[in-house]
Amino acid sequence: MAVLLDEKSKLIVQGITGHQGQFHTRAMLDYGTKVVAGVTPGKGGEQVHGVPVFDSCFEAVDATGANASILFVPAPFAKDAAIEAIEAGVRLLVMITERIPFHDCLDIMPYARAKGCRVIGPNCPGITSAGRAKAGIMPNHIFRPGDIGVISRSGTLTYEIVNAITNAGFGETTCIGIGGDPIIGTSMPEALDLLAKDKATKRIVVVGEIGGTTEEETAKRAKRIMKPIYAYVAGRTAPPGRRMGHAGAIISKGMGTAESKIKAFEAAGVPVAAYPTEIATLLRAN
C-alpha cells in the first residue's frame, strides 16, 4: 500500500513541453508512473515521450480520465494552472513550482479544499510511492520499496535522508515532500496523519527545518500515533532569520527555532538525529 499516489494514479503534467516538464516526464515514466496527459496551452496535439499534449486540463481529463496533476509551470502562471486543474476535477495536485507569491497560495489552498482536491507543495520535490509511482522530481534510484514513510519540508535534504535509509537496508512506502513555503496544501501534521493510517507504513521519518511552528504541531500530534517516529531538524546553526516585526514574536511564542523543535520532538518521545544520515542509525537501533 501507499498513500496519495500509486501505480493506478493517472497523472497530467502541466507545463510538459518545458525543459523541466519534459525531463521529469521521462523520469516519471521510467519509474512506472501512468503519465496519461500533458497540458500546455497552445501546444495541444503534440506529444512528449509518447504522452499526448492538450491545451487545457479539461480536455486532458475528458480524454484520459486523469485524476491527478503535477505542475511545472512558472510562478506567475501557477495560480491559473492550479485552479484550472482543480476545476477540471483532479483529486491530487502536486505543485513543484517554486517562488509562487504566497498570496496566490492563500487563494489556491482553500479553494482546493472546498473542491475536495488534495494539494502537495508548492516549492516541493513531490511524492514518490516507492516501486509504484512518482509525481515529482526526486531521483528514482534512491528508493526501495519498504515500510518507512517519509515526510519532508526540504528537497535535496530529503534525497540525502532517503538515500541513507535505503543504503542502511531499509525501504520506503511513500515519501511526501510537503514543500518549504509558508502556505502549503498539506501540512506536516496532516501528512503524518496520512502515513499513520497507512497499513503498510510501520515507521515514519520526519524531516523539518527552522521557521514556523509546524514541527512543534507535528510533535504534539505524534504523541497520539502508535507508530515509531524519527526526526531530523535542519538549521541548528543557521543565522537567526529576519524578525517579522512584533507580530512574529506574538505568533511564534518562542517556537520556530531548531532548539524548540528538537525539544518538542524529544518531549513527544520522537528521537531526533544530530545529522541527516544518523536517521539510519536511529532506525537500526530501534
Add this chain to the structure above:
Amino acid sequence: MKFYEYKAHEIFRKYGIPVPRGVLASRPEDIVDPPLPCAVKAQVLIGGRGKAGGIKFAKTLGEAREAARQILGMTIGPYTVRQVYAQEMLDIARELYFSITIDRSARAPLLIASATGGMEIESVPETSIFKTPVPPLVGLQPYVLRALVKALALPKETASQVSDIARKAFALFEGEDAELVEINPLAVLKDGRVVAGDAKLIVDDNAEYRHPEYADFPQDRTPLEEEAHDKGITFIQLDGDIGVIANGAGLTMATLDVLNLKGGRGGAFLDLGGTDDPEKVKEAFEILLKAQPSVILLNIFGGITKADTVALGVRRALEEMHVNVPVVARIKGVNEDRAREILKGIGYSADTMEQAAELAVKVRAGGK
C-alpha cells in the same frame, strides 16, 4: 522586501491610512520646512537605531538641521546613514497595536490587535491580544472589524477610526503582496484622531515581479549579498571562515550544522539551487571566493544534477580568479566519477557530508 520608514509611510498614505507628516533629507540643508517639533530619524533597515543615537528631537529648524548633521554619515550596524526623516511629533493619549501577517496553519491572513501597544506589546498577556484569521477567498468582512473593536473595548469615535484603518491596512496587505503590515503604536491622539505612529511593511520577495516599482529599493544586504541577489543567487555571509556551497536550502543548512558539529564555522553559504550550468556555477563560486574563505566545502546531492558540469564551473572559477583556496568536495549526482576527475589537483573529495565536513575542518587547520 523591506522598506525605509519614509517609504512605508508613503505607501500607507497611498491607501489612505493617516501617518505623521514628515520630510526626507539627504543633506541638512534639504530640511526647509519641517513639521515642528519633530523627531529626526536615521533611515536604516535594522532596528536599534534609537539606542545607536539615530533618533534626535528638534524644536526649531536650526535644531532639526543640527540633528541631521549629526545623524547623516553615522554608522548603524553595518550601514551608513544616507537619509534622515524629520517627522512630526504626535501628541499621543493612548497607544494601541495593530498588525496583519499570515497564519500558516490556518492558511489565512491573520489580524492581530491589542488595546495596549507601543514598546510593551511583547509583554502583553496572550489573553489580551485579539487574533483572528480572515477567510482569504472572501476577504475582510465587517463582522471581523466589529469583533476587533469590541475586543479592544474602544470608545465609539476611536472604534470607527480604528476599524477604518484596519480595513485600509487589509487592502494594503492584499494589494502590495505584503507579508507584514504592522502599526505600532496605533496612536490615539489627544485631539481624538487615530494615526499610524509607526508603519512597518514587508513585501513577499516572490511577488517582486508584480511590483517592479520596488525593485531598486536597497535591502539589508552586504555588498556581496547584493551582487548575489542581482544574479539570482542565494548567498548569505556569516561569522565563520569556511565557505559552504550546497544545493537546496535544507541541505545547505544541514551542511552548516554538520560542519559545526565537527568543530568548523561556516563563513558564508551559497545555495546553488537546481542549477548545473557550469557558467552559473562559476558565477556563484566567484562570489563565494570574494568572501575570502579559508576553505570551501562543496556539498552537492543531485540525483538529477549533473555533477561533472558543476565541477567544471568550480574549476573555471578557481582558474580564472587565480586563487588558491582548497576545496573539499562531496558531489553525488549524474557523472560523479567524471566530477572527481575534473576536481583532481584542486581539492579533496569525500563520500559523505560528514566526511567532507571533517576534512574541511582538518584542511583549515593545516593538518592535511
